[in-house]
Amino acid sequence: MGENAATDVLRERAVLVGVRTRDDESWRLDSSLDELALLADTAGADVVERITQALPQLNAATYIGSGKVSEIAAAVKSHDANLVIFDDDLSPVQIRNLEKAIGCKLVDRSGLILDIFAQRAKTATAKTQVELAQLDYMRTRLTRQWTHLSRQYGGIGSKGPGETQIETDRRLIRDRIKTLKAKLDRIDTQRATQRKNRAEHTRVSLVGYTNAGKSTLMNALADTKVHAEDRLFATLDATTRLTYLASNKPVLISDTVGFIRKLPHRLIESFKSTLDEVRESDLLLHVVDMTHPGFEEQIRVVNETLTELGANTKPTLMVFNKIDLMHDQRLMVGLRHAYEPDIAFVSAARGIGLESLKEHLIDLMERNFVEARVELPVSQSQLVSHIHRIAEVLSEEYTFRDDEEGTGIVRLHFRAAPHHFDDLRPELVRLEAFAD
Ligand SMILES: Nc1nc2c(ncn2[C@@H]2O[C@H](COP(=O)(O)OP(=O)(O)OP(=O)(O)O)[C@@H](O)[C@H]2O)c(=O)[nH]1
Ligand SMILES: [Mg+2]
Numbered sequence: 001m002g003e004n005a006a007t008d009v010l011r012e013r014a015v016l017v018g019v020r021t022r023d024d025e026s027w028r029l030d031s032s033l034d035e036l037a038l039l040a041d042t043a044g045a046d047v048v049e050r051i052t053q054a055l056p057q058l059n060a061a062t063y064i065g066s067g068k069v070s071e072i073a074a075a076v077k078s079h080d081a082n083l084v085i086f087d088d089d090l091s092p093v094q095i096r097n098l099e100k101a102i103g104c105k106l107v108d109r110s111g112l113i114l115d116i117f118a119q120r121a122k123t124a125t126a127k128t129q130v131e132l133a134q135l136d137y138m139r140t141r142l143t144r145q146w147t148h149l150s151r152q153y154g155g156i157g158s159k160g161p162g163e164t165q166i167e168t169d170r171r172l173i174r175d176r177i178k179t180l181k182a183k184l185d186r187i188d189t190q191r192a193t194q195r196k197n198r199a200e201h202t203r204v205s206l207v208g209y210t211n212a213g214k215s216t217l218m219n220a221l222a223d224t225k226v227h228a229e230d231r232l233f234a235t236l237d238a239t240t241r242l243t244y245l246a247s248n249k250p251v252l253i254s255d256t257v258g259f260i261r262k263l264p265h266r267l268i269e270s271f272k273s274t275l276d277e278v279r280e281s282d283l284l285l286h287v288v289d290m291t292h293p294g295f296e297e298q299i300r301v302v303n304e305t306l307t308e309l310g311a312n313t314k315p316t317l318m319v320f321n322k323i324d325l326m327h328d329q330r331l332m333v334g335l336r337h338a339y340e341p342d343i344a345f346v347s348a349a350r351g352i353g354l355e356s357l358k359e360h361l362i363d364l365m366e367r368n369f370v371e372a373r374v375e376l377p378v379s380q381s382q383l384v385s386h387i388h389r390i391a392e393v394l395s396e397e398y399t400f401r402d403d404e405e406g407t408g409i410v411r412l413h414f415r416a417a418p419h420h421f422d423d424l425r426p427e428l429v430r431l432e433a434f435a436d
Contacts, residue, residue: 014045015075018087019064020054029087031294032261036087036109042232043116048079062101063094073102085112089262092140110264111137116233117267125187125273126236132180133270135173188273200390201242201252202365202417205278207306208287209298210234210258213321217287217348218255221358226255233258238277245358251365254281259305261297268308275309282419283315283365287348290320290331315368317360318343324350366392369415378408387424391416 016036020029029052037047053068062069063086072084084106090098099106107115114134121127206214215228215235222243227234240254254277268275278284286302288295299318306312318339324347326332336343344360346353369392376384378398387393391414400408416424 010044012045012083013048013079013081014040014083014085015072015079015081016040016047016050016085016087017064017068017072018050018052019058020052021058022056028297031297032087035261035294036085036112038232039109039112039116040085043112043119045083045085048081049075051075061094062097063088063090069098069101073104076102076104083107085109089264109262110266113233113260113262113264114267117236120233121236123237125184128180128183128187129270129272129274130236130267132177132184133264133266135177135180136266136270137264139170139173139177184270184273188276191273191276201250202283202419203252203254203277203281204283204285204361205254205256205281206285206287207256207278207302207311208258208319209289209292209295209302210260212258212287212289212298213348214258214287215255217285217319217321217346218253220348220351220354222253224255232260236274238274240277245362245365249362249365251361254278259302261301263305265308268305278306279309279311281311281314282417283317283361283368284311285319285361286316287319287321289322290335290345291322291325315364316342317357317364319357320345321348323347323352365417366415368418370418370421371413371415372421373411373413375409375411378410384410384412387412387414387416390420 016033018029018033018036020026033050033052037050040047051068051072053064055064059065064072075081076084082104084098084102084104086106086108088108089110090106090108095106095108114130114137117126117130118134121130206218208214210232211230211234213228215226218224218226218239218241219228222241224239224241226239235255236257238254238256240252242250243253244250256277257271257274284306286299288299292298303312306314318335320332320335320343323332323345332345342360342364344353344357346357348354371394374387378384378400393412393414395411395413397411398408399411
């Protein structure tokens with residue numbers, strides 16, 4: 001997929017390695033390696049061979065068996081490869097042992113994903129988040145020569161007296177991590193303020209496996225120009241836009257980073273400020289590429305990641321995307337059966353099914369509205385108009401007393417999104433007490 005001929009020359013040649021443990025079925029390993037090959041391609045490597053092993057028990061020192069290690073070494077040699085990529089995450093010791101035995105650079109899945117994030121990060125926030133995750137990853141693997149670190153961060157003379165290179169590098173990493181964390185804290189505070197300012201609106205986040213079509217759907221729904229591409233991890237930062245599901249139904253919709261199998265935990269940690277968008281939204285649109293052979297597995301991975309974020313209990317609309325490529329009606333019937341009523345079929349790219357998607361979303365939103373009745377003194381006109389702005393008022397009744405001017409009460413019966421009650425509750429409690 002060389003988008004640029006000049007960079008093709010620099011592409012690496014990689015051997016992929018996957019292990020099937022006792023309970024794994026073989027198709028699962030195949031599809032995992034297909035995905036690893038896509039990741040390798042995105043990172044800039046051509047896959048020259050795949051090697052797999054069925055292992056009832058993992059080897060602590062080298063993960064795979066010694067016979068396999070020799071087989072990989074031979075493959076590296078015969079293909080003139082310069083990189084070995086493991087589908088599973090390895091310990092620093094395993095990486096070191098394997099590199100020594102094979103005589104070639106080696107990365108695991110997490111390392112590869114981090115590398116891609118590093119290459120693709122464009123905004124300052126994404127760059128900071130990725131660098132933090134990378135340093136954290138490196139810190140645990142600081143056994144080889146990371147002499148480039150002192151050049152990058154320290155410069156000449158950064159080495160303290162009597163420190164070995166590794167000690168210097170460790171110290172540089174620690175300092176740099178501290179700086180980056182402080183920077184992210186500032187970004188967090190900024191974003192929290194922005195979100196607070198937008199508290200009047202219902203917030204919807206697009207979530208889903210990488211390459212499912214979230215950004216394309218965002219562009220179709222909110223008229224944005226978010227970059228969408230047939231690559232893994234095209235989006236690494238959140239974009240939020242106000243859009244109308246109907247003329248009087250505004251929502252804030254956010255596009256965000258995609259999920260993947262074994263998304264490194266430290267990446268999730270580092271992407272906290274981007275993923276807060278998901279954590280704090282009222283509703284989720286879970287976008288699925290239904291043309292992908294492993295889409296059910298992808299749904300499971302997304303749900304697991306949402307659980308890890310603490311966002312798995314939010315009202316969710318399942319959006320099956322790319323129906324323009326679908327010809328299997330039975331699959332759609334089955335899915336409808338499994339997810340009804342919160343399911344929509346769309347083609348984000350062709351603009352098919354978007355009106356129905358919006359109706360489903362309104363339905364989901366309003367189904368989760370909370371009803372309330374309050375009695376307020378009419379003098380609280382600001383609060384009354386606030387309720388009118390954020391809620392659907394079902395009835396409103398004024399009772400005035402004749403004898404005193406300007407006194408009277410208004411009874412309101414209304415429905416609003418749950419998050420509005422966070423702001424309203426103190427007022428309502430205060431006013432209920434007042435009404436007694
Ligand atoms: N045929 C077809 N292709 C689509 C549709 N929606 C999106 N795509 C394509 O799918 C690819 C991925 O789309 P994106 O919108 O970038 O996906 P994403 O979920 O934002 O991906 P990441 O940001 O990488 O996580 C692009 O090549 C899109 O053109 C669709 O409805 N039909
Ligand atoms: Mg995207």
